[in-house]
Amino acid sequence: LVRFGTLETRLSRAVHVTSEEENKSVGISLENGDTEIDTQIIDALIEPLLHLLKNAVVHGIEREDTRRLIGKPEKGLIRIRVDSGADGITLTIADDGRGISTAKLKEKAVKNQLITPEAAEKMDDEAAHYLMFERGLTTADTLNLNAGRGIGMSIVKESVEKCGGQLNISSEPQVGTTFTIRMPLTIPKGDAAVPRTPEKAAELPK
DSSP states (O other): OEEGGGGHHHHHHHHHHHHHHHTOOEEEEEEOTTOEEOHHHHHHHHHHHHHHHHHIIIIISOOHHHHHHTTOOSSEEEEEEEEEETTEEEEEEEEOSOOOOHHHHHHHHHHTTSSOHHHHHHOOHHHHHGGGGSTTOOOOSSOOSSSOSSOHHHHHHHHHHHTTOEEEEEEETTTEEEEEEEEOSSOOTTOOSOOOOHHHHHTSOO
């Protein structure tokens, strides 16, 4: 077992670097860092967690001037909390950004022929949130190292589920988005291999 807080420096650095690249001001807060977690769970979670943090900076948190105009603190905040109980581990990653644009997700999903226009019209917001996990779907307007390839979020979900976990989303416009990862206390035997990172997956031949 290792303290979850041992990851704080690495997680903070990822947020800081991405914030600088995106010209945004974002802080990070880690709660319950003394919680001890199985090392295999830590190994399996680190890459999905780093990607969710990067995603929050790129897609969630607004720029300082925008936040100021709508009455938010200029500096965005991403909160990470870990809880451990008899039934497993719960990890929440919550940002105070713009929330998920379900309209944009539906539009991109229809454009990519992942769903029909009729299905998009009937789909409620909660179901639409999960479109972001579809391979090839991205709402980024430009392609760079941080976003636009449309593979990152699908890899996150696959990584969590490979280890017997679940990933859920809740989002409110202009309030923020929360990702909740529920993992077993230990990874089932045979699932211990750490999933490929989005970066490595992108390099594989089609």
